Amino acid sequence: MSDSLSTGLLHTGDGQFYKKFSNYASVPESFPIFLTSVFAFDDVPSVDAIYEHEAEGYIYSRIRHPNADAAAEILAEADGGEDALVFSSGMSAIIISILSFVQAGDHIVSSPVLYGGVHDYLSKELKRFGVDVTFVDFLRGDVEKALRPNTKLIYTETLSNPLLEVPDIRKIADVAHRHGLKFLIDNTFATPVVVRPLELGADLVLYSATKYLGGHSDIVGGAVVGSHEVIEAVRPKLVLYGAVPGPLEGWLLARSLRTLELRLTRHSENALRVARFLEGHPKVEKVYYPGLESSPDHERAKAQFRGGLYGGMLSFNLRGGEREASTVISSLKKIKYVPSLAGTATTLSYAAKTSHRFYSPEERERAGITMGQLRLSIGLEDPDDIIADLNGALEKI
Ligand SMILES: Cc1ncc(COP(=O)(O)O)c(C=O)c1O
Incomplete structure (x- = not known):
């Protein structure tokens, strides 16, 4: 007996589309767009195995999805990082990264010349959550003197917006690590083609992918690159706050990174x-x-x-x-x-x-x-x- 029309419409080809390629002599040259919010399983152990890191696979696209991973993999390679994450905007990448390393009662040291949205976040919004920020001119001031016992991270940009000032990345990284702090740096204006801050000691490199990484004024996105350890400290917050880019944005970002x-x-x-x-x-x-x-x-x-x-x-x-x-x-x-x-x-x-x-x-x-x-x-x-x-x-x- 054949299925009803509605059941046939709903189930024909179930999960077979990508499985087919394993039997074909060819695969798509361009990575496909996985326009799916969730993935389907045949049994309980298959899901358990992914949650327990015993098998690779996808469960739910807010947790991770192939198009976000494809873009992240290319960017991690470009920046010389062990891993990367992509986000729905540069602001979400920056804010979620900061929130991964501070809590109420902590303190941040930042340069004062920053993208305005980030400056707003640091100078106003974070206060509401009991996090203090001291702004120091990284070129003419003394970063180390601004540190407090509760300082958790140092934040700046590789090329400041809009004055294109260039900090001494290695020097700031040394200060951060002497005091056990994380050093986060926004590399949006420069990109890994111009400078690779991880090689100079930064712990996490942040991007508005809306800018050069996307490069064609057609997506809003963000990204961060770092060691496995640092990325794994940020990933749970990305999943929790749900700032994942859609599959199309992930696809466009991966496409743009090629050039x-x-x-x-x-x-x-x-x-x-x-x-x-x-x-x-x-x-x-x-x-x-x-x-x-x-x-x-x-x-x-x-x-x-x-x-x-x-x-x-x-x-x-x-x-x-x-x-x-x-x-x-x-x-x-x-x-x-x-x-x-x-x-x-x-x-x-x-x-x-x-x-x-x-x-x-x-x-x-x-x-x-x-x-x-x-x-x-x-x-x-x-x-x-x-x-x-x-x-x-x-x-x-
Ligand atoms: C240097 C820099 N960082 C971060 C951002 C924020 O990124 P988005 O607009 O993708 O949220 C911008 C936006 O202009 C920027 O110029």
Whole structure:
């Protein structure tokens, strides 16, 4: 007797699709998208074996799923880490990682120039949970002096947003480890193509995968890379808070990671060309790009960064303020005003009005963020065309 139509519709092909490939002479060249929230089992011991780490397999996609794992595996390799995790956003990656190492009564030391959302989290939100944060200028201040008996971690960025400052990663790692602390570093702007912080002593490298790792302005995601031990300290919190990316985002991230080195090399080469152009322009007061020999960060960057690449991000101060910045933004023809970064095309952002909008005026001043300051995410175009567009807009001031 055949099944009813509804039962047939529901059960035909049950679990056979991927099993088929084990008998075929070919497998899909592109890793498939596993658009499933859960996995099916024939018996109880099969699930037990996965929970008990006696067998490999998937149970429920919030716990882990193949497309998240595929992206994590590529990223761990790129960063020289033992393992990685991918998240639904950069913020969830950062917050869940921090929460994995602190609890009420603990203390964090952080640099003050950070992506605005993270600065908000550290300076305001964490207070609600009884965690104190001290902000220290990692270049001009003394990190060690800011430590307290209850300090649990040190936090900074490899290339700060938006001023592209470069900390001495090894020095901070040494301080952290002398005091038994974890050192977490956001490598979003640089990526492992430019610097691999684990090799310099960081414990956990964090990413907004929305930026270069994704690289095409089409996903929101996050990631962290570290040793097995550190990743296993974070994984339970990722599962608990449920910040897993969907299978499509995982797939897109894995796809994009394949071209990361190619993209970052071109982003970096173009950015150096544009930085040199802006440095010589009479309407520009100052350029922030560690690839410039004139940058106070150049020697530190050169000593730590890989292969003479300094990334695709740069900022510059116009001679002027908000009016001049607005004129440049509305006079650009190809370069769009986009409050994010790291897509394939060159875009421009205005930190004081977007990413750092919620810094108080004093915090902005302390961080060196001004109303005449613009941030460029240099794309993959012919650099002469980027320069021509910028030159035309600067002439309108
Ligand atoms: C350096 C840096 N870290 C973290 C984030 C947060 O990432 P997401 O927007 O993916 O949550 C951003 C976002 O702009 C960023 O620039």
